[in-house]
Amino acid sequence: MLDLEVTGNLRLHPNYCLLILTAAEPLPDMLPGQFVEVKVEHSSTTFLRRPISINYIDREKNELWLLIQLIGDGTRRMAEYQTGDFINLLLPLGNSFTTDIPGGKGQRLLLIGGGVGTAPLLYLGEVLKKSGYQPEFLLGARSQGDVLQLEDFNKIGPVHITTEDGSLGEKGYVTNHSILRNAEYNRIYTCGPKPMMVAVAKYAAENTIPCEASLENTMACGFGACLCCVEDTQDGNLCVCTEGPIFNTEKLKWLN
Numbered sequence: 099m100l101d102l103e104v105t106g107n108l109r110l111h112p113n114y115c116l117l118i119l120t121a122a123e124p125l126p127d128m129l130p131g132q133f134v135e136v137k138v139e140h141s142s143t144t145f146l147r148r149p150i151s152i153n154y155i156d157r158e159k160n161e162l163w164l165l166i167q168l169i170g171d172g173t174r175r176m177a178e179y180q181t182g183d184f185i186n187l188l189l190p191l192g193n194s195f196t197t198d199i200p201g202g203k204g205q206r207l208l209l210i211g212g213g214v215g216t217a218p219l220l221y222l223g224e225v226l227k228k229s230g231y232q233p234e235f236l237l238g239a240r241s242q243g244d245v246l247q248l249e250d251f252n253k254i255g256p257v258h259i260t261t262e263d264g265s266l267g268e269k270g271y272v273t274n275h276s277i278l279r280n281a282e283y284n285r286i287y288t289c290g291p292k293p294m295m296v297a298v299a300k301y302a303a304e305n306t307i308p309c310e311a312s313l314e315n316t317m318a319c320g321f322g323a324c325l326c327c328v329e330d331t332q333d334g335n336l337c338v339c340t341e342g343p344i345f346n347t348e349k350l351k352w353l354n
């Protein structure tokens with residue numbers, strides 16, 4: 099458990115903010131795909147911590163970034179934090195995406211995110227790039243203004259975009275993007291709304307591409323005690339907070 103200081107809270111969009119946090123001591127090691135549980139301070143309605151993905155770690159500045167979509171009381175309260183406030187976090191939690199990939203550095207890796215599901219893919223892309231891989235991104239959003247952190251993604255690798263209204267990139271959903279018909283990928287990582295991830299898992303299965311998905315089941319305790327985050331998998335019922343949130347999509351029962 100750590101108390102981190104807010105050094106920035108940027109409103110990237112009316113419904114999204116980027117919280118930038120730091121600590122006096124070096125931040126602990128955190129792996130892409132892991133998450134934190136945020137204690138929501140000064141809220142009379144939100145008692146349980148809220149799970150938020152690790153969006154980015156800037157080791158030089160000793161910063162942890164959290165990208166937050168304002169959904170209910172807890173996340174709206176997080177958007178009100180100001181520079182100098184302290185937030186209590188449980189971290190790091192959960193397992194991580196595979197970043198040591200069998201088959202060598204020349205493989206084509208596609209990171210597919212939709213909505214706030216793009217959050218863990220920024221740090222994943224950075225770690226993959228630093229490990230010698232060349233990740234590509236496929237980001238889906240409703241409209242141009244909903245494509246978040248595009249400049250940051252562009253620094254890491256090629257970015258392909260779909261928007262539902264066609265205002266940026268190709269029109270439609272991520273699974274309609276032409277690169278999925280024209281390029282061959284060796285591995286896919288995905289995070290976003292469940293229908294999107296199911297469609298990505300289907301594409302991966304049909305093309306025999308290994309695929310990992312980050313699940314966002316509703317959570318309470320975050321450490322395996324309350325069983326409210328359970329997912330029915332080929333290996334039985336598993337807690338997403340401790341056995342996940344990253345699952346090989348072959349292990350899920352989404353396509354059965």
Ligand SMILES: Cc1cc2nc3c(=O)[nH]c(=O)nc-3n(C[C@H](O)[C@H](O)[C@H](O)COP(=O)(O)OP(=O)(O)OC[C@H]3O[C@@H](n4cnc5c(N)ncnc54)[C@H](O)[C@@H]3O)c2cc1C
Pocket residue numbers: 133144148149150151152164165166167168169170171172173174214217218313314315316317343
């Ligand atoms: C492992 C994990 C990582 C996550 N990473 C991020 C992240 O990086 N950024 C981010 O903004 N959000 C993320 N989420 C989702 C985030 O935890 C919820 O949006 C948040 O808990 C909602 O809290 P609230 O108090 O604002 O809303 P509440 O008042 O609790 O709920 C408001 C509405 O949102 C719905 N809701 C609550 N939790 C979820 C959920 N997990 N998925 C879908 N709908 C939900 C509720 O059913 C309700 O309708 C993550 C969730 C998990 C499990």
Ligand code: FES
Pocket residue numbers: 316317318319320321322323324325326327328337338339340
């Ligand atoms: S959130 Fe309590 S068991 Fe997973």
